[in-house]
Amino acid sequence: MKTLLLAIMVFGVSAGGASAQLTPAQHTILVDEIRQLSLLRISYNQGWRPPGDPKAWAMDCSNTSRYIYQTVFGLQLPRTASDQYYALKQVGRVTHAPRLADGRVDTAALLGQLRSGDLLFWQWTYDIDRDPPITHVMVYLGRTADGTPKMAGSASRSKGETTDHGGVNVYVFDPNANMGGVKNFLGNYVRRGAFVGFGRVIKQEPLAGTQTADRRSHRQTVPAAMRMN
Helix, strand or coil, rough: CCHHHHHHHHHCCCCCCCCCCCCCCHHHCCCHHHHHHHCCCCCCCEEEEECCCCCCCCCCCHHHHHHHHHHCCCCCCCCCHHHHHHHHHHCCEEEEEECCCCCEEEEEHHHHHHHCCCCCECCCCCCCCCCEEEEEEEEEEEEEECEEEEEECCCCCCCCCCCCEEEEEECCCCCCCCCCECCCCCCCCEEEEEEEEEEEEEECCCCCCCCCCCCCHEEEECCCHHHHC
């Protein structure tokens, strides 16, 4: 119970209105789940067997987002970051990051658009033969009381809340931070890893025929490809 209360206090993200992805209760469960998961100190890409699962999961970025969504929301995301991005893009659920004149992400504008539970996507964090070249995904959590944006997932490096060397954890979200890239044989970057935008898996919609339905009665709409069989 203390953990749940802490989650509400630290991540005070509004879930009201039809444009929000999560209800306050869903948001609280999301934050509590990832904080509990981070205490296990699972390394990036480490094989880990979820409770009740007969097989171990390789906890890279996309499998971690899959585990979070399966456990918290009962939804099955595609296996890779690029497939998650593509599935959402196909149904109009991807929003590309707003940019400043110098090409950097307009962080203030982006944070105004994001909702707890959104999937955050990067491209070319490493070399890959994939179209689109989406190579990294995390789950947005919201902002702390001091305004710091946070995200959850698995990173190959970076300092998190309970780690200095990556793994499954909670991290500060900075869309303009260095995210690796692709180097040539001389060790020079030929492509820089870059934040692309975000995808919204869940939408809260009022029940049909109502104008001001109670939020607890709102139904969730999710892409068909992400529903459990």
